[in-house]
Amino acid sequence: MEGKKTILFIDDNPVDRTLISRLLSKYEFNVLLAEDGPGGLQMAQENKLDIILLDILLPGISGIELCKKLKGNQVTQHIPVIFYTSIDTPKELIDYTSYGARDYIQKTTPPEELMASIRAILQ
Numbered sequence: 001m002e003g004k005k006t007i008l009f010i011d012d013n014p015v016d017r018t019l020i021s022r023l024l025s026k027y028e029f030n031v032l033l034a035e036d037g038p039g040g041l042q043m044a045q046e047n048k049l050d051i052i053l054l055d056i057l058l059p060g061i062s063g064i065e066l067c068k069k070l071k072g073n074q075v076t077q078h079i080p081v082i083f084y085t086s087i088d089t090p091k092e093l094i095d096y097t098s099y100g101a102r103d104y105i106q107k108t109t110p111p112e113e114l115m116a117s118i119r120a121i122l123q
Contacts, residue, residue, distance in 0.1 A: 037061035071100030
């Protein structure tokens with residue numbers, strides 16, 4: 001386990017959680033999964049994370065609100081966040097950095113591009 005980076009993926013869709021978990025595990029990441037904002041916030045506070053992959057469309061608390069909470073919390077503010085969403089608004093039109101996220105990736109993006117973004121942030 002030593003040397004492996006840990007990613008928390010927060011998404012309410014069980015199919016997406018399974019697919020991304022398999023993809024990230026294939027690339028030698030430790031993967032933690034949460035299905036909603038409160039669970040994701042708790043996991044982020046209780047685990048040593050290298051990055052958070054966060055869906056924007058979550059029930060209860062949106063990914064944007066959750067990102068603001070993560071960035072406003074002393075324990076979790078240092079963890080890079082990537083929005084990973086089914087929203088089809090082009091990246092250039094979303095001010096994701098104003099919410100504290102480092103990147104914004106659509107779920108239709110090829111896995112190689114997702115992995116390239118994760119690796120770039122972890123450098």
